[in-house]
Amino acid sequence: MKFVTYTLVGGVCFTLNLVALWLLTSVLGLHYLLSTMIAFFMLTPLGFWLQKLVTFRTPRARAPVEWPRYFATMGTSFAANIALMYILVSLLGLWYLAASVVVSVVLLVSNFLVNDRWSFALRR
Secondary structure, eight states: OHHHHHHHHHHHHHHHHHHHHHIIIIITOOOHHHHHHHHHHHHHHHHHHHIIIIIIOOOGGGHHHHHHHHHHHHHHHHHHHHHHHIIIIIITOOOHHHHHHHHHHHHHHHHHHHIIIIITOOOO
16 A cells, blocks of 8 residues: 555655656757756655655654655665666667656665665664
């Protein structure tokens, strides 16, 4: 059940990410990799709080420990995201929004596992 909630909450951030990516790239004319970076930094704090409060439901007092762990987890995911976006778009010619969907699906399970077992893990 937690994975389903994680996916639904992540879906909110995923949708906002696609909108931001489209606005930054297609409307403002930024390079898709720069848009990917900006969207990541815009949405990571929202993702943290939504996952913390809705999916993992950990005490607010744990936030100072969880935030650096979450950011480290997402930082690793960010590096994979940029690399995969480059491969899919620049090397394989996939449309940047379709590539973003593929990358999100590819990284979903690993992000969940690390967040569940480390970022938001309660030590008793």
